[in-house]
Amino acid sequence: MTETAKPDIVLDAHSDILLDVLALRRRGEKSVLEERFLPGLRSAGINAVVCSLFIPDEYVPEGSLRMALDQIAALKRDLEESPSFRLCRGAGDCYSAAAGGRVALFLSLEGAEPVGRDILLLDIFYSLGVRLLGLAWSRRNYACDGISFEDAPPYAREGGLTPFGRELVRRAARLGMVVDVSHLNDAGFFEAARLIGGPFIASHSDCRALTPSPRNLTDEQLGILAGAGGVAGMNAYGPFCETKEHGRTAESLLAHLAHAVGNFGYEHAGIGFDLCDCVESLRGPCPEPKDIFAGHADAARFVEAVRARYPREQAAAILGGNFMRVFETAMR
Numbered sequence: 618m619t620e621t622a623k624p625d626i627v628l629d630a631h632s633d634i635l636l637d638v639l640a641l642r643r644r645g646e647k648s649v650l651e652e653r654f655l656p657g658l659r660s661a662g663i664n665a666v667v668c669s670l671f672i673p674d675e676y677v678p679e680g681s682l683r684m685a686l687d688q689i690a691a692l693k694r695d696l697e698e699s700p701s702f703r704l705c706r707g708a709g710d711c712y713s714a715a716a717g718g719r720v721a722l723f724l725s726l727e728g729a730e731p732v733g734r735d736i737l738l739l740d741i742f743y744s745l746g747v748r749l750l751g752l753a754w755s756r757r758n759y760a761c762d763g764i765s766f767e768d769a770p771p772y773a774r775e776g777g778l779t780p781f782g783r784e785l786v787r788r789a790a791r792l793g794m795v796v797d798v799s800h801l802n803d804a805g806f807f808e809a810a811r812l813i814g815g816p817f818i819a820s821h822s823d824c825r826a827l828t829p830s831p832r833n834l835t836d837e838q839l840g841i842l843a844g845a846g847g848v849a850g851m852n853a854y855g856p857f858c859e860t861k862e863h864g865r866t867a868e869s870l871l872a873h874l875a876h877a878v879g880n881f882g883y884e885h886a887g888i889g890f891d892l893c894d895c896v897e898s899l900r901g902p903c904p905e906p907k908d909i910f911a912g913h914a915d916a917a918r919f920v921e922a923v924r925a926r927y928p929r930e931q932a933a934a935i936l937g938g939n940f941m942r943v944f945e946t947a948m949r
Contacts, residue, residue, distance in 0.1 A: 624715040626937035627920065628665035629913070630850035630889035631725075631799070631821035635668050639691040650699035655720065657913035661920050664715045665705075665937060667749060667820060667889075668692070669727035677730055677756070682738070685731035689724065689745050706746050708945040723944075725749035725797060725820070734759040734781050736788055743792045748948050750789045751797040751820070752782065752809065755832070760785050761809075764802040764831050777808035786812050793949025798822075798842075799832075799850075799889070806838055816846035816943045821889030823857045823873040830857050839877060843885040846946070848939045849877060850889025853916065855907040865909055867919050874923070874935070883931040887940045890916055 638649045646652075658666070676684040696702055703714040704722050711721040724747040732738045739750070753763035760782030778786065786809060789796055796817045798806050810817070819842060825833035834842070834849060842849055851874050852858070855865035858873060877886040893908050910916040924932045 622716070623712050624664075625933050626665050626711060626715055626721075626941050627661070627663045628667070628887070628937035628940050629663050630667045630818065630848075630887055630940055631669060631727075631852075631891045632666050633669055633671050633727075633891075633893070634666065635688040635692055636671060636673075638695050639688050642691045642695060647695075648698040649695050650702050650720075654913070655699070655701050658720055660914040661917040663720070663913060663916075663920075665711055665721040665723070665941075667723045667725050669725050669751065670731065670747070671727040671754065672730045674756075678733070681730035682733065685726070685742070686745075689747075692722075692724075704746050706748060707948045708941055711941065711944070723748055725751055727751045727797075728754035728756070728758060728763070728800070729760040729782070729785060730754075730758050732760075732785065736781070736784055739785060739788055739794075740792065743794065747794070748944075749795045749797055749818075749820070750785070751799060752778075752785070752805065753800045753802070755800050761805040762802045763800045766830070766832060776802070777804040778812070783808075783812060790815070790947075793947060795943060795947045803831075803835075803838075806834075807841070810838075810841050810845065813845070816848075816946055817842070818847050818887075818940065818943055819849040819889075821850050821852040821854075821891040823852050823870075824876045827873055827876055828857055828860055832857055836880065839881050839885075843881040846885075846943070848885050848887045848943055850887045850940070851877070853890040853892060853909040853919070855909055858909060865907075867909060867922060870909055870919060871922055871926070878927075878931075878935070883927065883934055884939055884942075886935050888919070888936060892916070 641649045670685045672681045703719045705711045714721040753761050755763040761778045762776045797820045799819045799822045823833045825835045859865045859869040
């Protein structure tokens with residue numbers, strides 16, 4: 618596909634959609650992607666989604682591998698019934714899917730728990746289509762420490778990557794996987810950044826300068842990420858956007874985007890909404906929703922605001938082009 622033929626990609630770099638696909642298919646539903654998620658994605662104009670393989674605490678450690686494989690199996694079954702979606706193994710697949718009017722899906726490990734401490738399993742996940750490696754969720758695994766959600770020190774912890782974690786990063790680079798540092802603790806972030814040696818991403822992390830959640834990135838970290846050619850996806854989870862509940866609005870998320878763009882360049886900002894509406898099938902409706910947006914259809918107003926506030930080229934880059942640049946560079 619030539620450069621001029623590439624369609625614009627609007628990409629949400631982090632979604633837990635697969636938890637719903639698995640849970641609802643186990644209850645007998647079919648075409649979960651088509652019936653449950655396509656309308657919202659179309660409303661927002663989103664034509665690419667990074668789907669996390671997230672492992673709930675109750676499966677760790679023994680059930681982590683099985684839970685990840687079950688999510689992949691459920692997705693592949695659902696894709697047979699959801700023709701508007703396509704599982705992609707590289708940027709070229711994504712552009713082709715979008716050109717054909719389909720929603721491109723990428724697979725990402727959200728935490729290395731399914732790999733355990735067996736490096737060969739990373740190759741297996743790669744063969745199944747996984748193209749992104751999130752080293753941590755907010756807990757400890759064999760590769761590294763995740764960062765706590767607690768605001769009080771010592772939220773960063775002292776541990777960086779383990780020897781196995783360093784091996785995992787090197788193997789991911791050789792395979793052609795994008796490394797994701799969201800949820801990684803501060804010490805691990807700096808070590809991973811030195812080790813990766815190329816562009817990496819923080820798929821769903823806001824700016825700690827605006828909201829002091831340890832899950833957000835400091836300006837130093839954002840500078841390192843940008844210097845490596847990477848991208849940070851703005852996260853719509855309310856507590857990461859604004860400390861005070863009444864201030865958790867689309868404007869607060871736009872403020873994080875403006876901070877990232879103003880200080881590090883529009884080329885290094887994206888969206889990773891991390892919407893939690895797609896975990897209701899596991900835990901039931903949240904009594905106090907904390908996301909700024911009630912699903913992708915509601916997030917359309919953020920997409921529209923980005924297009925209204927930034928020149929067309931910059932808006933297109935923020936909404937998907939920047940992540941695609943990293944995917945083109947790193948994925949094989």
